[in-house]
Amino acid sequence: MDSETVTSERLEKLQAEFGHLDGKDLMDAMIHKAFPGKIAMVSSFGSEAVVLLHMxxxxxxxxxxxxxxTGKLFGETLRYRDRLQDKLGLTDIRSLGPDPRVLDVQDPKGDLWARDADGCCHVRKVLPLAHGLEHFEASFTGRKKFQTGARSQMATIEQEAAADGTPGRFKINPLANWDLDDLKTYIEDHKLPRHPLVKDGYLSIGCMPCTDRVKEGGDYRSGRWAGLDKDECGIHVPGLVDGDGI
Known part of the structure; x- marks a missing residue:
């Protein structure tokens, strides 16, 4: 898996009671039974985000x-976020950005992405998300098993290890078992708008400097950090999203 997970009595109970669910059924159970008022969704508003947001x-x-x-997103992504918020009636979208004081020290010229992609992700994604999740016990993610080898074994309900190795925040993956055809069918059945860059060959969409079009026959995520030995931004690495380094 792409993040170290732990086992706890509560996790075992959640998996026993709700582990057979996915999609909207799992989401409903987590929001209204397992973590009422203590769960949030993390969304990139990328190429497939509309599925989870619609649910x-x-x-x-x-x-x-x-x-x-992050301050490095495509303008199309920001406009897509606004469009989906209006269309879906989502009432509480919270924009998390990097701390200007950290940027002044770590990325004063805005070119850290070119010198240290992992460091850029840490400053612009990992640390802001850590702050945003501080008061939540669990979060929904849009991760799917097919996306990377590291994700191929993940469960629909996980619990992350905190920085000290103890059981930490829960991570809920309603689409873990979905494939590209499932996502496409859902979007078409519900007549949902696609990210405008998808039709231009961007299959997995992140920050502008580190996202390329996927060449014909290329892997689904080959447009992310092309040429680098990297396929994750770091927000699913154990400990980091629990405040390490803040």
Missing amino acids: LSEVNPTVPVLFLN
């Missing part, structure tokens, strides 16, 4: 949506 709008549109505005 949330039908289950409970007041659940907070944490959006990582």
Whole structure:
């Protein structure tokens, strides 16, 4: 898995009671039974984000949506976020950005991405998300098993290890078992708008400097950090999203 997980009595109970669910059914159970008032959704508003966001709008549109505005996103992504908020009626989208004081020290010229991609992700994604999740016990992610080898074994309900190795925040993956055809069918059946860059060959969309079009026959995520030995931004690495380094 792409993040170290732990086992706890509570995790075992959640998996026993709700582990057979996915999609909207799992989301409903987590919001209204397992973590009422203590769960948020983390969304990039990328190429497939509309599926999870649409489910949330039908289950409970007041659940907070944490959006990582790194300062390096495509303008199309920001406009897509605004469009989906209006269309889906999501009432609490929280934009999380990097601390200007940290940027002054770590990335004063805004070119850290070119010198140290992991460091850039840490400053612009990992640390802001850590702050945004401080008061939540769990979060929804849009991760799927097919996306990377590291994700291929993940469960729909996980518990992360905190920085000290003890059981930490829960991570809920309603789409873990979905594939690209499932996502496409859902989007078409519900007549949902796609991210405008998808039709231009961007299959997995992150920050502008580190996202390329996928060449014909290329892997689904080959446009992310192309040429680097990197396929994760770091927000699913154990400990970091629990405040390490802040």
